[in-house]
Amino acid sequence: MTDLLSLADVTHETFSPAVKQNFTVRWPDVTEDLVLTEVKxxxxxxxxxxxxxxxxxxxxxxxxxxxxxxxxxxxENPALGAMEIFITPLGPDSDSGLMVYQACFN
Incomplete structure (x- = not known):
């Protein structure tokens, strides 16, 4: 089994270098690449x-x-490895129509 990135220890600095990179979601019935567009x-x-x-x-x-x-x-991201993140669909992007998702860390 692949070691998962510990989300308890991540910060905005962990993800900032991965902006514009793909995060691949894999389920048995669907694979989707999500592009990290922003770290707020x-x-x-x-x-x-x-x-x-x-x-x-x-x-x-x-x-x-x-x-x-x-x-x-x-x-999974090539640089950060495997992880499990709670994401919420926010709605379609106004330019592309593709779905925008958000993950929050407190």
Whole structure:
């Protein structure tokens, strides 16, 4: 079994070099490449329990008329390896019509 990237330890800096790279989602009945389009840094507060700056990832699907469900998806990136990320479909991109997805990390 492939070791999964520990999402408990990732930061926005982990994903920033992977902008414009593919993250391949593989299920028995569908394979979809999601392109990481943006890493958005959230607002930090004074909560001493917070271990990292909140951030979100925006992905763009590559297959017309395909929407992945809101759930944890197994995905793989050539640089970062295998991981499981909870993504939410936000709606179609206004230019391409392809689905936009978001993953949030607090």
């Amino acid at each position: 840094i959230g607002r930090m507060d004074d909560d001493p329990r917070r271990k990292r700056v909140p951030f979100s990832l925006l992905f763009l699907g590559t297959t017309p008329n395909l929407t992945l469900n809101q759930m944890i998806h197994p995905m």
